[in-house]
Amino acid sequence: MHAVTVTPAPHSAPKPAHEWAVELVGIDKRFGPVHANKDVTLRFAPASIHGLVGENGAGKSTLMSILYGFYQADSGQILVRGREVAIKGSQDAIGLGIGMVHQHFMLVETFTVLENLLLGHEGGPLLAPAVARARKEVEALERTFGLEVPLDALVSDLPVGVQQRVEILKALYRGADVLILDEPTAVLSPPEVAQLFRILERLRAEGRTVVLITHKLKEIMAITDHVSVLRRGAVVAEFATAETNRQQLADAMVGRKANLEVEKAPAAAGPVLLAAEGVNVVDARGVTTLKNASLTVRAGEIVGVAGVAGNGQSELLEVLSGMLPFASGTLTIKGETLKAGSAYDPADARRRGLAHVPEDRLKLAVVKEFPAAQSAILGYHDDKPLGRGWRLDWKRVTAKTAELMERFDVRPRDPSLRTALFSGGNQQKLVMAREMEKEPDILLVGQPTRGVDIGAIAFIHKQLVGLRDRGKAILLVSAELDEIMALSDRILVMCDGEIVGELSAAEATESRIGSMMAGVSAGEEQ
Amino acid sequence: MMDSYFWLLSLLDSMFRLATPLLLAALAGFFSERAGVVDIGLEGKMLMAAFAAAATAAFTGSAGLGLLAAIGASLVLALLHGFACITHRGNQVVSGVALNITAMGLTAVLGNAWFEMGGRTPNLPATARFGELTLPLAETLRGIPVLGSFYYEVISGHNILVYLAMALVPLTAWVAYRTRFGLRLRAVGENPAAVDTAGISVPALRYQAVLIAGLLCGIAGAYLSTAQGAGFQTNMTAGKGYLALAALILGKWKPVPTLLACLLFAAADALQTRLQGVVMPGLGEVPVQLIEALPYLLTVLLLAGFMGKAIPPKASGRPYVKER
Numbered sequence: 001m002h003a004v005t006v007t008p009a010p011h012s013a014p015k016p017a018h019e020w021a022v023e024l025v026g027i028d029k030r031f032g033p034v035h036a037n038k039d040v041t042l043r044f045a046p047a048s049i050h051g052l053v054g055e056n057g058a059g060k061s062t063l064m065s066i067l068y069g070f071y072q073a074d075s076g077q078i079l080v081r082g083r084e085v086a087i088k089g090s091q092d093a094i095g096l097g098i099g100m101v102h103q104h105f106m107l108v109e110t111f112t113v114l115e116n117l118l119l120g121h122e123g124g125p126l127l128a129p130a131v132a133r134a135r136k137e138v139e140a141l142e143r144t145f146g147l148e149v150p151l152d153a154l155v156s157d158l159p160v161g162v163q164q165r166v167e168i169l170k171a172l173y174r175g176a177d178v179l180i181l182d183e184p185t186a187v188l189s190p191p192e193v194a195q196l197f198r199i200l201e202r203l204r205a206e207g208r209t210v211v212l213i214t215h216k217l218k219e220i221m222a223i224t225d226h227v228s229v230l231r232r233g234a235v236v237a238e239f240a241t242a243e244t245n246r247q248q249l250a251d252a253m254v255g256r257k258a259n260l261e262v263e264k265a266p267a268a269a270g271p272v273l274l275a276a277e278g279v280n281v282v283d284a285r286g287v288t289t290l291k292n293a294s295l296t297v298r299a300g301e302i303v304g305v306a307g308v309a310g311n312g313q314s315e316l317l318e319v320l321s322g323m324l325p326f327a328s329g330t331l332t333i334k335g336e337t338l339k340a341g342s343a344y345d346p347a348d349a350r351r352r353g354l355a356h357v358p359e360d361r362l363k364l365a366v367v368k369e370f371p372a373a374q375s376a377i378l379g380y381h382d383d384k385p386l387g388r389g390w391r392l393d394w395k396r397v398t399a400k401t402a403e404l405m406e407r408f409d410v411r412p413r414d415p416s417l418r419t420a421l422f423s424g425g426n427q428q429k430l431v432m433a434r435e436m437e438k439e440p441d442i443l444l445v446g447q448p449t450r451g452v453d454i455g456a457i458a459f460i461h462k463q464l465v466g467l468r469d470r471g472k473a474i475l476l477v478s479a480e481l482d483e484i485m486a487l488s489d490r491i492l493v494m495c496d497g498e499i500v501g502e503l504s505a506a507e508a509t510e511s512r513i514g515s516m517m518a519g520v521s522a523g524e525e526q
Numbered sequence: 527m528m529d530s531y532f533w534l535l536s537l538l539d540s541m542f543r544l545a546t547p548l549l550l551a552a553l554a555g556f557f558s559e560r561a562g563v564v565d566i567g568l569e570g571k572m573l574m575a576a577f578a579a580a581a582t583a584a585f586t587g588s589a590g591l592g593l594l595a596a597i598g599a600s601l602v603l604a605l606l607h608g609f610a611c612i613t614h615r616g617n618q619v620v621s622g623v624a625l626n627i628t629a630m631g632l633t634a635v636l637g638n639a640w641f642e643m644g645g646r647t648p649n650l651p652a653t654a655r656f657g658e659l660t661l662p663l664a665e666t667l668r669g670i671p672v673l674g675s676f677y678y679e680v681i682s683g684h685n686i687l688v689y690l691a692m693a694l695v696p697l698t699a700w701v702a703y704r705t706r707f708g709l710r711l712r713a714v715g716e717n718p719a720a721v722d723t724a725g726i727s728v729p730a731l732r733y734q735a736v737l738i739a740g741l742l743c744g745i746a747g748a749y750l751s752t753a754q755g756a757g758f759q760t761n762m763t764a765g766k767g768y769l770a771l772a773a774l775i776l777g778k779w780k781p782v783p784t785l786l787a788c789l790l791f792a793a794a795d796a797l798q799t800r801l802q803g804v805v806m807p808g809l810g811e812v813p814v815q816l817i818e819a820l821p822y823l824l825t826v827l828l829l830a831g832f833m834g835k836a837i838p839p840k841a842s843g844r845p846y847v848k849e850r
Contacts, residue, residue, distance in 0.1 A: 091725030106720040108713045120724025122706040
């Protein structure tokens with residue numbers, strides 16, 4: 001659990017003047033054939049934190065975008081503080097005291113924090129007086145809500161956690177009384193999550209209403225007062241958080257009994273199949289992005305790599321898979337040692353029996369515009385059975401893809417459908433199928449369940465454990481600590497380009513890994 | 527000694543004359559591109575404006591009316607560009623190229639039809655052009671060595687549009703960095719979604735930027751045909767719009783460095799006319815073609831990385847679509 005102490009509602013907030021801060025009544029929205037919101041009714045109490053959960057595509061974001069004026073509902077009403085309102089654009093929403101922190105931050109990176117706060121709220125044609133006024137007001141807000149942000153720093157120089165605080169501050173500066181946060185913890189380390197939750201509690205204590213959109217049930221349990229579950233565009237369940245539990249929420253999200261635990265026997269680790277020794281990666285700017293990385297992965301074990309995104313895990317995966325050259329150190333793949341500068345690339349890696357499921361599916365693993373069958377052979381199109389001489393045999397490619405789809409339960413089972421039209425989970429299953437099909441001795445996996453629904457997560461986890469049990473070596477990089485802890489036999493933690501620690505599955509606790517991720521050494525803990 | 531000083535003064539003098547249309551067009555590009563709309567159509571807008579100015583001045587005998595007509599013609603093209611790129615989210619480069627081709631064809635056809643001089647417009651009398659202004663005290667100070675002659679030869683004696691263009695540089699910087707409009711303009715070129723979620727209309731901002739670009743290109747075109755020249759000639763912009771874009775890139779999309787880049791290109795151009803026929807020691811007579819290529823060679827070399835990386839506004843060239 002995150003190191004958060006939760007004060008359960010009710011609490012000593014100022015007495016609200018209205019029963020509900022915001023009411024959405026009978027909201028309905030279609031995008032062409034997609035029925036994104038079906039007759040949704042939700043009510044948010046003032047001075048509370050309301051959780052909104054649901055799988056990808058359940059309609060959470062659409063609903064909140066309607067409240068924020070990004071879209072207009074086809075039908076339904078919105079009431080703010082008991083009064084029916086028309087929200088035709090973000091300006092209306094802001095005027096009604098509704099603020100939103102988007103998943104992808106809406107910040108101008110080349111601007112300072114203060115300039116970002118000012119944008120759209122300048123209060124006059126000239127900037128100089130506005131800047132002076134805003135500085136005072138913002139400093140007052142910072143004190144009230146415990147939001148420390150350097151006002152004159154460029155946004156691009158700030159870490160994500162601080163950028164997020166800028167977003168919250170921006171909403172408050174624009175007068176937000178109701179604050180919507182869309183998946184706010186996706187980019188944060190556990191200590192940053194704890195800090196965010198303290199801010200949210202402070203907001204609640206000051207009488208503001210927080211709507212928290214997330215797919216992490218632990219967070220819902222940790223911080224919210226009420227929770228609503230959306231499935232396929234409709235509200236399927238509502239609970240007071242104190243009266244529910246994770247299993248009940250997960251079942252409501254998927255509409256059947258959800259499997260949250262990963263079943264796995266203790267590892268029977270064999271010989272070392274993959275090893276790195278003192279590997280350094282230097283990027284184009286001359287910055288060392290991977291520092292002196294040493295690790296081993298044995299046959300029959302899953303080694304997890306934990307860390308906040310952007311701390312060298314991507315470089316680690318890319319160097320091991322042959323996508324990036326390394327400046328110094330050695331790689332040993334199944335007993336063969338490669339030095340810096342040795343010929344090694346992804347095709348070479350595959351020939352050596354090393355497969356790679358990249359972190360960013362759409363950028364590195366598939367081509368969105370290709371039919372599934374073409375995405376399903378990327379990197380393997382030189383394989384004998386797929387071609388005749390220099391030509392590809394499309395019939396065989398299609399047949400092969402159909403077979404992969406069957407084995408990995410990719411839906412719909414249509415090799416000619418454009419890759420982009422599959423859901424995230426099904427795209428991922430297709431990539432997993434492609435990479436695992438040849439029973440590679442070593443599998444590198446990055447973010448295997450990012451943007452994947454709960455049903456598919458269980459399936460993917462089962463496949464990975466199955467491969468391990470067949471005596472293969474797996475290196476797993478994930479930003480989801482739960483996933484790392486559920487699957488790994490050993491856990492490496494990365495921070496600032498370095499592997500800062502190693503824990504066995506038995507020793508690993510969320511708080512230990514969390515503080516290592518945040519760069520706190522073992523001695524400083526607690 | 528004195529001779530080479532006067533040679534330098536006359537070089538600087540023509541540098542300012544040649545830099546003016548480049549600068550006006552580059553500032554037009556500044557507004558458009560900082561708002562996230564790539565403007566490869568600077569060339570076409572300038573050409574159309576040059577024709578409108580010369581034709582109007584030829585009919586009415588008034589340079590001022592010519593300038594108004596130039597601005598009007600350029601604004602029409604700018605609106606078309608905005609309609610294609612902002613309202614209909616078309617490809618900005620394609621739209622710009624289409625404008626350039628349209629302007630090239632239309633000016634030639636209309637010129638022939640109206641004046642029957644092979645696409646040219648009649649030579650304008652001095653009264654229908656922007657005349658040279660002698661600044662106060664220029665004659666008096668002329669006799670003073672070095673500074674006086676610099677003032678007389680280089681600073682004084684240009685037409686009003688040259689001074690206007692130079693004054694627009696600090697004005698542009700002020701607007702871009704000190705006003706609400708400038709803040710929003712720069713924001714919409716970097717992250718239009720941030721502007722949209724702040725409750726500001728992205729299309730309205732971009733239209734304003736594109737129209738400012740139209741206005742400035744209009745002045746640039748009028749300068750070519752009714753101030754620097756005395757009439758319109760077929761394709762008289764001759765790539766100045768592209769050169770202005772290069773200056774904007776070299777100036778890293780900032781007003782003052784863009785001015786310096788324009789002056790550099792103009793100096794190369796001025797030098798070019800002065801180097802023709804000159805015998806260089808050891809080289810013999812430098813070929814005319816090589817000299818004429820000088821500004822362009824300079825552009826290529828400088829843009830090829832001698833000046834560090836120029837990072838364009840992040841959203842430039844990308845139509846804004848609200849994502850689901």
